[in-house]
């Protein structure tokens with residue numbers, strides 16, 4: 001097996017898994033019915049993408065594990081998602097700001113992955129980029145509506161942006177895995193996605209009358225597994241509860 | 252005797268989509284291929300959306316329908332590429348959607364008119380409707396809400 005390919009697939013699948021789970025936490029309690037449905041559908045897309053990424057990761061690993069095993073039977077230190085996505089939802093504004101910052105990256109990443117030299121990666125990305133595109137349409141629209149909304153919604157969106165900004169840098173971090181994947185034409189170097197991301201994000205945030213923080217300090221460690229925040233473990237106690245309480249349960 | 256693939260396509264055209272039963276899985280454009288591989292019938296199916304929960308039900312319905320016709324060696328293959336697009340919805344399917352009260356996908360990015368009163372005065376309520384494949388719209392003439400089958 002290719003250790004770097006496995007690692008890259010975990011990073012892709014864990015991002016969509018963790019964000020998909022976080023977004024699904026709104027199911028049944030979003031501010032209005034339309035938003036509830038939109039969030040649940042977004043979560044569903046992300047979990048569907050997870051099945052494809054982790055399903056392929058399990059095949060590449062070749063140890064007889066399934067996508068479900070990878071999702072439900074690994075502990076915190078084996079997750080490879082970026083830290084921003086495991087943050088608790090906080091309020092609706094924070095949830096949508098996080099979604100927007102990620103969607104803009106995700107769409108650019110998937111568009112590049114659709115050109116991958118690895119046909120499996122390319123076909124999964126070609127499927128997923130269609131979904132990321134309308135996720136981004138919606139999250140950008142919501143960020144503008146709330147940022148350029150009332151005094152209260154504007155203040156909440158600015159607070160959310162200030163809280164999340166120190167987490168965006170991790171999306172563009174590169175290590176040996178990325179270098180190998182880029183050299184083999186399997187995946188883009190994340191750093192190369194930053195310029196297009198910045199352009200999209202700055203345009204939308206300016207339309208939303210929000211101020212982009214100056215500081216470029218970045219919290220890191222999620223995508224390499226070096227360190228996660230304390231929030232991921234708490235999230236896994238919910239997400240993996242059934243598989244931990246009843247190992248091998250089927251129904 | 253093996254039925255020819257045209258016959259099998261016609262059988263599959265009687266399998267309703269589980270979420271929108273007025274159209275068939277063939278109308279929806281998700282049956283990508285039907286071929287005989289020796290004595291095994293292989294049916295390639297593509298998912299609409301990655302997370303569409305109807306996918307496993309569709310596979311089950313296809314298999315059940317083919318078994319009911321006496322076929323035993325069936326292999327269902329998931330085909331991801333090229334990704335599903337609403338361009339593959341049949342004209343018959345689009346007409347049935349509209350008669351059912353769901354505006355069919357339109358390249359303009361929104362419904363041509365209200366499926367109930369045909370008024371062109373319509374507005375989007377939400378990009379997501381009752382299922383991932385539909386958006387929620389409203390008619391400003393008859394004031395009824397309706398689903399629009401999104402174009403992707």
Ligand SMILES: [Zn+2]
Pocket residue numbers: 365366367368369370390391392393394395
């Ligand atoms: Zn009407």
